[in-house]
Amino acid sequence: NSLAIAKRIGKKVGDCNLIHVNSKLGFIKQIEADVLGFIFPIYSWGMPVMFKKFVKQINIAKSNYVFVVANYAGSIGNGLGLFQKEMIKKNIEVDAFGDIKMPSNYVIMGNSHSQNEAALVIEKANILIDNFAQKVLDRQKNLMYKVKFPGKLLTSLVYPMFAWYIAKSDKTFFFTDKCNGCGICEKICPVNNIILNENKHPVWQHHCEQCHACFHWCPQHAIEFNKKTADKNRYTHPDIKVSELF
Numbered sequence: 001n002s003l004a005i006a007k008r009i010g011k012k013v014g015d016c017n018l019i020h021v022n023s024k025l026g027f028i029k030q031i032e033a034d035v036l037g038f039i040f041p042i043y044s045w046g047m048p049v050m051f052k053k054f055v056k057q058i059n060i061a062k063s064n065y066v067f068v069v070a071n072y073a074g075s076i077g078n079g080l081g082l083f084q085k086e087m088i089k090k091n092i093e094v095d096a097f098g099d100i101k102m103p104s105n106y107v108i109m110g111n112s113h114s115q116n117e118a119a120l121v122i123e124k125a126n127i128l129i130d131n132f133a134q135k136v137l138d139r140q141k142n143l144m145y146k147v148k149f150p151g152k153l154l155t156s157l158v159y160p161m162f163a164w165y166i167a168k169s170d171k172t173f174f175f176t177d178k179c180n181g182c183g184i185c186e187k188i189c190p191v192n193n194i195i196l197n198e199n200k201h202p203v204w205q206h207h208c209e210q211c212h213a214c215f216h217w218c219p220q221h222a223i224e225f226n227k228k229t230a231d232k233n234r235y236t237h238p239d240i241k242v243s244e245l246f
Contacts (some may be wrong), residue, residue: 001041001102002041004239004240005039008239012130012133012137013035019031021040022190029058029059034063034064035136036063037068037069038066038067038069039068040070041070041072043210044158046082046163048209065095066092066095068084069099070083070098072101073101073102076099076147076151077158078151079155080097080099081147081155082159084097096140100128100129101121103117103118103121103122105235107233108229112216114233118235122237166210168208171206173214173224177222178221179220179222180220181201185202187246188213190211190245193205193207194214
């Protein structure tokens with residue numbers, strides 16, 4: 001979802017370089033750009049742990065315009081507020097905040113959208129993405145994001161527990177006899193949390209981010225999370241190829 005949003009904004013704004021936040025590839029340490037955008041998904045009403053680490057360590061040498069877009073499926077909580085807090089520490093002013101509702105891929109609690117449901121959500125989201133991209137083109141500022149008290153409360157109560165829990169949450173992932181050893185799960189994991197054993201089967205290394213890429217992108221539908229996900233939907237954004245995530 002985040003990559004699809006970034007690509008769509010980049011296409012409209014033009015002359016952009018997309019930088020993947022991927023600890024497997026290594027974090028970029030310093031960046032200098034006239035316009036700088038951050039796009040991330042909401043995890044448990046906060047930022048993904050890996051993205052938060054990236055934001056904390058990056059040095060923004062120069063930027064005349066900074067924007068951020070968070071995407072979510074349920075509610076956003078104070079995820080954008082957490083991002084703004086990290087920018088304030090760096091004396092960076094965020095000029096524009098955006099939030100885009102996208103299809104869900106969280107199958108641990110609930111289910112992903114069906115293909116038809118996802119298509120409707122994406123259709124609505126694309127309108128919002130294009131509108132926000134135009135604001136970036138026009139360099140509109142002071143598009144502040146105001147979060148209500150319930151959102152702040154959800155983030156303050158739930159997100160710290162989520163950040164503590166997720167690393168070893170992969171203990172309930174397993175593969176079925178559908179696995180053919182293709183290795184996509186190993187390649188697609190952004191934090192090197194999966195390695196293939198001598199039988200070319202996935203082994204999780206207990207520093208999971210709960211992005212669920214291994215679950216959704218497995219072409220054989222051979223990966224499950226506990227015994228409750230077998231009948232749940234597998235969602236991938238129609239505008240993204242799996243090779244773009246390696």
